[in-house]
Amino acid sequence: MEENLKNEQEKLVKTLQQYGISNKKVLEAMAKVPRHHFVPEKSRKDAYANMALPIAFGQTISQPYIVALMTELLDPQPSYKVLELGTGSGYQSAILAELVQKVYTVELLPSLSVAAQELLASLGYGNIEFRIGDGKQGWPEAAPFDAIMVTAAPRTLPPKLASQLKEGGRLVIPTGISAETQTLWKYEKRNAILYKASAGYVRFVPLL
Numbered sequence: 001m002e003e004n005l006k007n008e009q010e011k012l013v014k015t016l017q018q019y020g021i022s023n024k025k026v027l028e029a030m031a032k033v034p035r036h037h038f039v040p041e042k043s044r045k046d047a048y049a050n051m052a053l054p055i056a057f058g059q060t061i062s063q064p065y066i067v068a069l070m071t072e073l074l075d076p077q078p079s080y081k082v083l084e085l086g087t088g089s090g091y092q093s094a095i096l097a098e099l100v101q102k103v104y105t106v107e108l109l110p111s112l113s114v115a116a117q118e119l120l121a122s123l124g125y126g127n128i129e130f131r132i133g134d135g136k137q138g139w140p141e142a143a144p145f146d147a148i149m150v151t152a153a154p155r156t157l158p159p160k161l162a163s164q165l166k167e168g169g170r171l172v173i174p175t176g177i178s179a180e181t182q183t184l185w186k187y188e189k190r191n192a193i194l195y196k197a198s199a200g201y202v203r204f205v206p207l208l
């Protein structure tokens with residue numbers, strides 16, 4: 001079973017490359033983090049299929065391609081301190097924790113956060129800080145951040161996030177109403193101004 005999953009994971013990484021993911025470190029992280037631990041038991045066989053899967057409370061673990069794309073857009077560097085909103089299963093947190101010095105992750109639903117904390121600790125991740133609360137507030141005590149990633153969609157960019165981003169920093173976020181078309185945006189802060197570029201259409205659960 002485990003061997004089979006390893007093969008599936010290798011295949012998934014090849015698929016991601018075919019879809020245009022080229023950052024070597026991102027691909028290595030996708031090849032390393034065991035996604036099958038982050039999905040519900042009954043979905044294990046699909047853990048390395050390139051699709052989003054349901055987790056608890058009507059939430060989802062994002063599609064691997066979207067995780068890889070958002071991570072690549074963030075262009076994380078080893079020295080970075082990164083804020084993630086929407087811990088969910090903790091999978092994206094693990095990918096980020098492979099690539100940067102410190103990850104701060106905020107989740108609204110306590111039981112999802114607690115499950116992610118236990119799982120990530122059991123997998124040996126010691127560079128992730130967790131908070132239960134509303135991600136729209138960011139994490140003022142730990143700000144400013146080199147990069148911010150939002151994994152649920154608000155209608156528009158929450159203003160407090162922009163102010164917690166470092167000069168030269170990047171912020172990746174989907175915005176729009178969940179039943180309609182959402183856009184994935186990459187923002188960059190230069191001379192205190194945020195510049196945005198579209199990275200295509202996506203579908204995320206709403207930021208509550």
Ligand code: SAH
Nearest residue numbers: 061086088089092108134135151152207208
């Ligand atoms: N990054 C996750 C994807 C989670 S889906 C993963 O890799 O599995 C989005 C998550 O955002 C859900 O867990 C949801 O509960 C959470 N969420 C929704 N609104 C939020 C808010 N205002 N603040 C923090 N988390 C929120």
